[in-house]
Amino acid sequence: MDRSPNLSGTWVPDPAVIQFNFLHRFHVANSAGFNAITNFPTFTLALGLPANLGLGMHYATKTDVPSKVANEVEFFGRWRHPLGSGFTLAVTPAFNAAAKSLDGEVGVNWTTGPLTLLGAVRGMTKPYGVDTARLAVAGGAVVHLNSFIGLSADVASFTSAPRGVAAWSAGLMFVIPGSPHTFSVQVSNVDVNTIEGRSRRGPGAVGKPQYGFEFTIPLHLARFRPWFHSDPGYTRPANARMIPSVEGPANAEVKMNGIHYRADTVTVNAGEIVRWVNGDPLVHTVSFDDGSGTPADIPQNGSFAFKFDKPGTYPYHCTQHPFMKGVVIVK
Numbered sequence: 445m446d447r448s449p450n451l452s453g454t455w456v457p458d459p460a461v462i463q464f465n466f467l468h469r470f471h472v473a474n475s476a477g478f479n480a481i482t483n484f485p486t487f488t489l490a491l492g493l494p495a496n497l498g499l500g501m502h503y504a505t506k507t508d509v510p511s512k513v514a515n516e517v518e519f520f521g522r523w524r525h526p527l528g529s530g531f532t533l534a535v536t537p538a539f540n541a542a543a544k545s546l547d548g549e550v551g552v553n554w555t556t557g558p559l560t561l562l563g564a565v566r567g568m569t570k571p572y573g574v575d576t577a578r579l580a581v582a583g584g585a586v587v588h589l590n591s592f593i594g595l596s597a598d599v600a601s602f603t604s605a606p607r608g609v610a611a612w613s614a615g616l617m618f619v620i621p622g623s624p625h626t627f628s629v630q631v632s633n634v635d636v637n638t639i640e641g642r643s644r645r646g647p648g649a650v651g652k653p654q655y656g657f658e659f660t661i662p663l664h665l666a667r668f669r670p671w672f673h674s675d676p677g678y679t680r681p682a683n684a685r686m687i688p689s690v691e692g693p694a695n696a697e698v699k700m701n702g703i704h705y706r707a708d709t710v711t712v713n714a715g716e717i718v719r720w721v722n723g724d725p726l727v728h729t730v731s732f733d734d735g736s737g738t739p740a741d742i743p744q745n746g747s748f749a750f751k752f753d754k755p756g757t758y759p760y761h762c763t764q765h766p767f768m769k770g771v772v773i774v775k
């Protein structure tokens with residue numbers, strides 16, 4: 445929900461989550477009087493590690509790279525780093541096995557309210573298997589219309605010849621209520637969604653854009669392997685210490701929307717109050733990793749406030765949706 449079709453944004457899976465996304469892009473071509481549908485799928489498999497790190501691969505069955513192999517595989521790592529003031533940085537080193545090219549991307553997102561702007565610089569040592577290192581730039585935007593629906597678009601281009609035709613895409617994204625899944629419908633002139641594939645118009649999209657969809661499936665290892673999860677509160681909810689909501693005006697507010705805490709990190713001073721407000725038609729909790737948390741599920745339009753007396757770092761999550769995570773920093 446926080447990236448456009450051809451930009452990976454600053455996304456990494458949460459620790460101990462295996463993320464499987466499948467993207468299919470189609471176009472209809474008239475061949476010998478018959479309409480044939482050609483499908484360009486790109487699959488993403490990624491594992492979230494601690495410290496905002498992720499490891500993964502993209503696999504596409506119809507490569508843009510003119511080579512003896514039909515399939516394109518890109519291996520990537522990613523490090524995500526919140527910079528504050530709504531900015532987030534992501535560094536993505538990658539290797540494209542079809543092109544035998546070392547690729548990489550540095551991306552920055554800036555979020556204010558429902559709007560996220562995305563920018564990225566990409567480097568490739570041997571794009572499409574051709575022996576010239578090149579840079580590409582990309583930019584995009586995502587707008588959340590409400591907790592469940594978002595619109596997005598992006599463009600990308602090489603900075604030096606041969607540039608090809610600039611890549612573009614537009615998408616309509618949905619959170620599937622009551623699930624961790626997102627779905628998007630897309631139109632783009634890109635075939636293969638790797639760093640190389642999404643940096644210029646794909647050969648399969650000449651003359652006609654591709655229409656497609658992407659579905660995301662997070663698999664939470666923590667559900668099966670509590671020892672892998674760093675959070676004892678999650679594995680022993682029966683032992684959790686329930687803390688009542690405090691009264692009074694809050695110094696910081698965190699909205700729960702679209703099955704996310706809309707601020708990953710909030711910083712307050714000791715003695716200040718943070719309030720969480722649930723804008724979703726689903727219940728959420730605020731459960732600190734020390735095992736304390738909300739006395740009950742927070743319903744839609746409900747809230748929970750907590751006064752932080754001691755300086756420190758307080759990670760928390762939602763027990764209903766363990767992929768929902770946030771941090772309160774108390775100075």
Ligand SMILES: [Cu+2]
Nearest residue numbers: 728762764765
């Ligand atoms: Cu939740």
